[in-house]
Amino acid sequence: MYVLALDLSADEARVRRAEIVRWLTDQGTLILNPRHVRPRDSGEFLAGPGAEARATDEWLSGGHEADVLCGRDVYSAMESFEPPPCPGCGSQLAVEDHLELLRVWERDGEPTVTCDACRGSAPLGDWESEYGAYVAELAVSFENWPGLKGEFVAELGSRLGGRWRTVMSRY
Ligand SMILES: [Zn+2]
Numbered sequence: 001m002y003v004l005a006l007d008l009s010a011d012e013a014r015v016r017r018a019e020i021v022r023w024l025t026d027q028g029t030l031i032l033n034p035r036h037v038r039p040r041d042s043g044e045f046l047a048g049p050g051a052e053a054r055a056t057d058e059w060l061s062g063g064h065e066a067d068v069l070c071g072r073d074v075y076s077a078m079e080s081f082e083p084p085p086c087p088g089c090g091s092q093l094a095v096e097d098h099l100e101l102l103r104v105w106e107r108d109g110e111p112t113v114t115c116d117a118c119r120g121s122a123p124l125g126d127w128e129s130e131y132g133a134y135v136a137e138l139a140v141s142f143e144n145w146p147g148l149k150g151e152f153v154a155e156l157g158s159r160l161g162g163r164w165r166t167v168m169s170r171y
Helices: 009-024 097-110 150-160
Strands: 001-006 031-032 045-047 067-075 112-115 121-124 132-142 164-167
Touching: 009 031, 009 067, 009 150, 045 097, 045 150, 097 121, 097 132, 132 150, 132 164, 150 164
Parallel strands: none
Antiparallel strands: 001 132, 001 164, 031 045, 045 067, 067 132, 112 121
8 A cells, every 4th residue: 555645746755754754663563674785675664563453453463574765656456456436426536537638747747637527627636546546745555454544644744745545456
């Protein structure tokens, strides 16, 4: 799962990343992965001694990696991806339209999207979907983790700042 921030500039994201890493490691949710050597590899962090208290599901030890990713990118639910419903009427965006809008967002900034069904319009990041996709400058990635408690995710999101979203994936 990703928890990500939609409204940060690149400069803000770099500063915020350091604050988020400090918060997650100070509370023991994450520890530095001693086997992580190459900066571009995933798995910079592992679940720390405080991680189990953040989980809703049964905690199975081993293999829980995490990264705090900085730099503009598209974060999506990958093969679980579902285009989002209109925040006004619930009519779903077409997949091809959503993919094109994500390319526009990554290249030029967040587009405002008008719904074909109700003619309402909203920024693309306000078209929300649990298994969706967003462009973000900063994202926390939990790979192969059990479900995380809502209050933990909400605090992480508010610390990221601005509008924040989650993207789930099915394993
Ligand atoms: Zn609509």
